Amino acid sequence: MVHTSLDVVDEKISALGKALVDQRELYLGLLYPTEDHKVYPLMLTRAEEAHNPRAESMFPNRMLRYGYVTNSKVKFVMVVDASNTALRDNEIRSMFRKLHNSYTDVMCNPFYNPGDRIQSRAFDSMVTSMMIQVC
Numbered sequence: 835m836v837h838t839s840l841d842v843v844d845e846k847i848s849a850l851g852k853a854l855v856d857q858r859e860l861y862l863g864l865l866y867p868t869e870d871h872k873v874y875p876l877m878l879t880r881a882e883e884a885h886n887p888r889a890e891s892m893f894p895n896r897m898l899r900y901g902y903v904t905n906s907k908v909k910f911v912m913v914v915d916a917s918n919t920a921l922r923d924n925e926i927r928s929m930f931r932k933l934h935n936s937y938t939d940v941m942c943n944p945f946y947n948p949g950d951r952i953q954s955r956a957f958d959s960m961v962t963s964m965m966i967q968v969c
Contacts, residue, residue, distance in 0.1 A: 836899075839865050839911045843901045860934070861927045862901035865911070902930040908937070914968060921968060929964050936960045 842865040896916035903909050910933055914921055940946055940954050 836911055836913065839899045839901065840909060842866055843903060843909050846901065847903060860903055861930055862903060865899045865901045900926050902934065904934060918968060932960065932964065
């Protein structure tokens with residue numbers, strides 16, 4: 835799901851080309867329309883779903899994928915539940931800006947080695963607060 839989103843981000847960057855570099859807006863918006871993904875609990879297999887007419891309505895899961903790319907070509911993908919009607923485009927954009935600012939703070943830390951796993955309490959708490967806000 836996220837790998838496909840990264841491919842779409844690359845396509846959008848290629849399509850925009852120099853225009854993306856010239857503009858200040860790094861938000862790519864909705865990457866592609868929603869798709870149905872079913873979340874199967876351990877007790878319900880695909881074979882059992884075929885025999886259970888209610889199974890399809892029991893576990894629908896529609897997701898929206900949004901993209902953002904930084905000036906240094908770092909890509910962020912946000913996956914949100916489509917049933918969350920409280921999130922509008924400007925809220926998603928704001929969340930990406932907060933994520934970008936927090937990521938920049940981590941990268942500017944002189945003790946951070948690029949390529950290492952991010953181990954920052956401030957970054958973790960910011961991401962956690964964003965996730966709680968969405969839910």
